[in-house]
Amino acid sequence: MKKFxxxxxxxxxxxxxxxxxxxxxxxxxxxxxLEVIYDRGYLKKAVKxxxxxxxxxxxIWQFEALLPVSENGWKPPxxxxxxxxxxxxxxxxxxxxxxxxxxDDGRNPTASFKDRASAVxxxxxxxxxxxxxxxxxxxxxxxxxxxxxxxxxxxSYIFVPASAPVxxxxxxxxxxxxxxxxxxxxxxxxxxxxxxxxxxxxYCRNSAIxxxxxxxKKTGALEIAVQMNWALPDFVFVSVGDGTxxxxxxxxxxxxxxxxxxxxxPIIVGVQAEGADAIIRAYEKGEPFEPEDIEAFSVADSxxxxxxxxxxxxxxxxxxxxxxxxxxxDEDILNSIIELARATGVFAEPAGATAFAGFKKLHSQxxxxxxxRIVIVVTGNGxxxxxxxxxxxxxxxxxxxxxxxxxxxxxxxC
Amino acid sequence: MKKFxxxxxxxxxxxxxxxxxxxxxxxxxxxxxLEVIYDRGYLKKAVKxxxxxxxxxxxIWQFEALLPVSENGWKPPxxxxxxxxxxxxxxxxxxxxxxxxxxDDGRNPTASFKDRASAVxxxxxxxxxxxxxxxxxxxxxxxxxxxxxxxxxxxSYIFVPASAPVxxxxxxxxxxxxxxxxxxxxxxxxxxxxxxxxxxxxYCRNSAIxxxxxxxKKTGALEIAVQMNWALPDFVFVSVGDGTxxxxxxxxxxxxxxxxxxxxxPIIVGVQAEGADAIIRAYEKGEPFEPEDIEAFSVADSxxxxxxxxxxxxxxxxxxxxxxxxxxxDEDILNSIIELARATGVFAEPAGATAFAGFKKLHSQxxxxxxxRIVIVVTGNGxxxxxxxxxxxxxxxxxxxxxxxxxxxxxxxC
Numbered sequence: 001m002k003k004f005x006x007x008x009x010x011x012x013x014x015x016x017x018x019x020x021x022x023x024x025x026x027x028x029x030x031x032x033x034l035e036v037i038y039d040r041g042y043l044k045k046a047v048k049x050x051x052x053x054x055x056x057x058x059x060i061w062q063f064e065a066l067l068p069v070s071e072n073g074w075k076p077p078x079x080x081x082x083x084x085x086x087x088x089x090x091x092x093x094x095x096x097x098x099x100x101x102x103x104d105d106g107r108n109p110t111a112s113f114k115d116r117a118s119a120v121x122x123x124x125x126x127x128x129x130x131x132x133x134x135x136x137x138x139x140x141x142x143x144x145x146x147x148x149x150x151x152x153x154x155x156s157y158i159f160v161p162a163s164a165p166v167x168x169x170x171x172x173x174x175x176x177x178x179x180x181x182x183x184x185x186x187x188x189x190x191x192x193x194x195x196x197x198x199x200x201x202x203y204c205r206n207s208a209i210x211x212x213x214x215x216x217k218k219t220g221a222l223e224i225a226v227q228m229n230w231a232l233p234d235f236v237f238v239s240v241g242d243g244t245x246x247x248x249x250x251x252x253x254x255x256x257x258x259x260x261x262x263x264x265x266p267i268i269v270g271v272q273a274e275g276a277d278a279i280i281r282a283y284e285k286g287e288p289f290e291p292e293d294i295e296a297f298s299v300a301d302s303x304x305x306x307x308x309x310x311x312x313x314x315x316x317x318x319x320x321x322x323x324x325x326x327x328x329x330d331e332d333i334l335n336s337i338i339e340l341a342r343a344t345g346v347f348a349e350p351a352g353a354t355a356f357a358g359f360k361k362l363h364s365q366x367x368x369x370x371x372x373r374i375v376i377v378v379t380g381n382g383x384x385x386x387x388x389x390x391x392x393x394x395x396x397x398x399x400x401x402x403x404x405x406x407x408x409x410x411x412x413x414c
Numbered sequence: 415m416k417k418f419x420x421x422x423x424x425x426x427x428x429x430x431x432x433x434x435x436x437x438x439x440x441x442x443x444x445x446x447x448l449e450v451i452y453d454r455g456y457l458k459k460a461v462k463x464x465x466x467x468x469x470x471x472x473x474i475w476q477f478e479a480l481l482p483v484s485e486n487g488w489k490p491p492x493x494x495x496x497x498x499x500x501x502x503x504x505x506x507x508x509x510x511x512x513x514x515x516x517x518d519d520g521r522n523p524t525a526s527f528k529d530r531a532s533a534v535x536x537x538x539x540x541x542x543x544x545x546x547x548x549x550x551x552x553x554x555x556x557x558x559x560x561x562x563x564x565x566x567x568x569x570s571y572i573f574v575p576a577s578a579p580v581x582x583x584x585x586x587x588x589x590x591x592x593x594x595x596x597x598x599x600x601x602x603x604x605x606x607x608x609x610x611x612x613x614x615x616x617y618c619r620n621s622a623i624x625x626x627x628x629x630x631k632k633t634g635a636l637e638i639a640v641q642m643n644w645a646l647p648d649f650v651f652v653s654v655g656d657g658t659x660x661x662x663x664x665x666x667x668x669x670x671x672x673x674x675x676x677x678x679x680p681i682i683v684g685v686q687a688e689g690a691d692a693i694i695r696a697y698e699k700g701e702p703f704e705p706e707d708i709e710a711f712s713v714a715d716s717x718x719x720x721x722x723x724x725x726x727x728x729x730x731x732x733x734x735x736x737x738x739x740x741x742x743x744d745e746d747i748l749n750s751i752i753e754l755a756r757a758t759g760v761f762a763e764p765a766g767a768t769a770f771a772g773f774k775k776l777h778s779q780x781x782x783x784x785x786x787r788i789v790i791v792v793t794g795n796g797x798x799x800x801x802x803x804x805x806x807x808x809x810x811x812x813x814x815x816x817x818x819x820x821x822x823x824x825x826x827x828c
Contacts, residue, residue: 151759176756184815342590345565401598
């Protein structure tokens with residue numbers, strides 16, 4: 001019995017995983033995105049609730065049976081996933097909802113959700129005999145790939161626009177990634193990466209191109225189900241840039257449903273920044289989904305995407321599962337970083353706090369009830385971008401090194 | 415049966431925990447550092463190997479029986495500890511030692527080892543009825559305290575020299591800490607914090623003053639013992655600034671020995687930067703241990719301490735347990751960040767990589783054998799200080815957005 005096959009989301013053609021690795025050759029890279037489809041008989045037999053722990057020393061690999069990798073095969077040695085799910089009574093009371101949970105994925109090895117995808121990419125690459133991986137990214141995908149490759153003794157090539165901030169490139173260079181700063185736009189860096197990567201026979205970790213990445217990311221949904229004792233939330237809020245993270249939550253819950261482990265899929269709410277809402281625009285225009293490229297700008301750089309490469313899955317899954325979309329402003333995002341940190345102790349990067357901003361937006365529209373159970377996914381650690389929240393903070397005033405002056409300053413603050 | 419008492423390390427006087435909270439009134443803040451001493455009968459009865467898991471959803475609170483807090487009392491809601499211990503075959507082979515493990519404590523909620531101490535401080539403060547805590551720090555202790563306080567609904571006051579870098583203060587302000595920037599030195603900020611904190615009846619989270627902090631930190635040693643299946647390493651390498659982290663490893667293993675869970679204590683190696691070696695100097699001069707204040711300078715800002723406040727425990731424990739000290743240069747530290755990240759995927763802040771630099775130093779002196787089993791403690795995440803490793807990285811060269819030029823650039827790199 002085959003564990004899984006690949007199916008084109010656009011034309012429906014099916015492929016053997018040994019036959020093809022990335023996108024459907026009939027539909028091309030933009031539309032021919034592939035889904036990993038598990039054999040239903042296999043799922044029902046191999047996947048049981050009692051196999052999973054709320055907190056496993058294996059991290060995401062406890063879900064191996066639900067992942068497109070050989071079981072007991074080689075795995076990268078960093079502990080990925082297994083991130084805490086915190087219940088915040090302070091926030092559920094403040095907003096008058098039933099329960100509110102924060103999934104803190106900034107606790108991954110390179111401090112973002114993307115490690116879930118990179119771990120599966122690296123496992124798959126090694127299984128297929130590759131010793132080098134590549135991607136085009138300036139952000140979390142790149143640092144994640146370079147960290148996982150370093151730990152695994154693999155080489156990584158990262159194609160970035162030369163304008164990327166030095167701080168973002170530092171993490172990559174520290175991990176020993178070969179960074180290629182292209183004197184051009186992100187899109188040019190992406191296109192060059194695809195040509196050079198394939199002609200060198202490197203494994204591709206570009207979202208939307210590689211269907212295995214989404215499978216890694218879906219472990220976020222699987223962990224939520226296990227950590228909530230299978231009593232699923234009503235709403236899951238996730239920020240959306242390229243579209244893969246959003247799609248991965250749909251796919252994770254869909255796979256659990258296919259396996260007979262859950263009955264219903266939560267309402268998954270994709271949250272985009274107002275200035276980078278290409279996927280929402282495509283969704284609102286309706287089928288056939290086809291985004292217009294926009295000039296994106298948002299303070300949440302990880303989701304500031306003008307030409308989303310995984311729009312199709314994001315739209316198709318949202319429609320199929322009756323998901324929702326919501327836009328938030330940059331100001332909402334920045335305020336959310338601070339409110340979330342002060343209420344829960346979880347310091348999120350802007351894209352990480354975007355999901356919380358989306359929850360507040362939906363709440364302000366009266367679309368949540370006092371019994372709603374909410375999960376908010378924080379996709380990256382705030383240490384990745386300290387400049388963003390600085391915009392919202394009052395500058396500090398020096399106090400002379402004198403006891404009375406300090407007492408006075410504190411008195412006025414209380 | 416009382417669970418524990420407090421004993422002055424200098425004069426030996428014993429106190430009830432209800433009687434006194436911080437230092438021995440007879441010996442003063444500088445010398446009168448207190449140890450938490452557990453009742454031996456209690457330890458033998460309450461503490462069993464089989465109670466502990468390699469990976470517990472409770473984090474450090476699985477060791478509650480070995481901590482100076484009421485069992486089943488209120489605990490701060492962030493998941494602290496439970497950080498991975500990675501075995502690196504690449505490094506043990508390179509250096510020809512038996513086994514080499516990296517304990518990645520950058521995976522804590524605010525990305526440093528200090529969360530272990532702050533968690534216990536916050537639990538103790540709440541138990542004693544406090545709603546506000548304070549400390550003097552610009553670094554990991556401050557961000558840790560402010561994060562844990564935010565999560566716990568407590569207030570925090572942080573006293574810092576006004577010259578502290580903005581990036582370091584951002585994390586504190588995001589968490590909602592009241593930051594008091596004193597126009598003076600760190601020592602002035604410390605002294606003012608002690609006066610103002612106590613006159614306002616806030617709970618004190620200044621290392622060396624508060625004996626409960628070390629108890630939180632000792633959970634690092636307890637986790638190592640459990641994660642290594644009680645087959646302890648021969649050497650544990652830890653970086654040293656004020657001295658509390660070093661002391662905490664001694665204390666953790668000592669308590670396990672007292673409880674009858676281990677027979678021998680590993681050789682604990684305290685590693686200081688050459689430019690901030692006040693504790694090593696005091697140790698080398700011999701008893702009575704009394705450091706001379708020095709002008710400290712090291713790239714590893716978290717351990718760049720000229721007036722160490724917890725020197726006594728560090729020296730007494732090191733002598734009692736036959737520990738070692740070693741100095742490393744700033745260049746060693748910076749190189750170690752990069753070597754460690756590339757070999758293991760663990761990106762450490764400078765003080766975090768200092769322990770690895772110390773291992774290499776001892777190795778180069780021929781003091782480790784091919785059977786030595788090594789643990790290196792990484793105390794903080796590299797994202798906390800991106801500027802330090804930048805000093806060691808080659809500036810990147812732009813490549814024109816042209817396929818042939820990119821191919822050429824990659825060819826010359828291979």
